[in-house]
Amino acid sequence: MYRRGLELESDYPALLEMERQSWRINFPGEYFVERAFRRELEFASEHDIHIYEEDGDIVAWLWLDLYAGRDRAHIRHLQVAEPYWGQGIGRFLVNQALLMAAEAHREQLTLNVTKSNLRAMRLYSRSGFVVLRDMGERQHMGRWVPPLEPVPDSSLGAPR
Numbered sequence: 001m002y003r004r005g006l007e008l009e010s011d012y013p014a015l016l017e018m019e020r021q022s023w024r025i026n027f028p029g030e031y032f033v034e035r036a037f038r039r040e041l042e043f044a045s046e047h048d049i050h051i052y053e054e055d056g057d058i059v060a061w062l063w064l065d066l067y068a069g070r071d072r073a074h075i076r077h078l079q080v081a082e083p084y085w086g087q088g089i090g091r092f093l094v095n096q097a098l099l100m101a102a103e104a105h106r107e108q109l110t111l112n113v114t115k116s117n118l119r120a121m122r123l124y125s126r127s128g129f130v131v132l133r134d135m136g137e138r139q140h141m142g143r144w145v146p147p148l149e150p151v152p153d154s155s156l157g158a159p160r
């Protein structure tokens with residue numbers, strides 16, 4: 001799978017379709033305002049949105065705010081295209097977020113999740129997230145970011 005930054009104009013139709021589905025899962029009965037979604041993407045930092053592709057198709061996307069707090073990164077959204085569910089890609093995205101957070105020297109990774117979204121709840125609890133704040137139908141979860149492993153000198157190819 002190939003990772004790249006957001007290309008708003010060409011990615012927008014696919015992301016919009018995915019977001020509509022996510023909205024139905026996470027905010028059932030609430031009206032989806034497309035203009036608000038479009039504006040959020042337009043104002044997002046190009047470094048925060050990561051698109052994962054396979055053979056030109058968008059398989060998943062991750063919106064990670066690395067500067068949500070002093071030492072905290074926040075997953076604003078992550079989503080896997082439905083034909084690819086259940087193959088470990090959700091777990092892979094969480095690991096990507098942890099890695100990028102560690103590279104940016106963040107200590108904590110947080111997210112908000114809808115309690116009725118059982119797939120996402122399982123993904124996050126099995127990825128080590130715990131509830132930090134109960135917000136009724138949603139909850140704020142977080143976990144510690146493991147620091148990057150230092151590369152051992154021996155693997156850098158010591159001179160003979």
Ligand SMILES: CC(C)(COP(=O)(O)OP(=O)(O)OC[C@H]1O[C@@H](n2cnc3c(N)ncnc32)[C@H](O)[C@@H]1OP(=O)(O)O)[C@@H](O)C(=O)NCCC(=O)NCCS
Nearest residue numbers: 022078079080085086087088089090091113119120122123
């Ligand atoms: C939630 C979502 C990202 C999971 O992606 P995924 O690629 O299917 O996840 P994975 O294959 O990595 O599975 C991760 C965990 O999800 C859970 N899971 C997988 N298939 C499941 C199923 N059929 N039912 C319930 N949970 C399931 C499992 O706990 C799994 O971990 P395990 O294999 O260690 O048991 C995906 O369903 C999605 O994009 N949903 C719509 C958008 C959304 O709601 N995003 C979250 C916003 S907070």
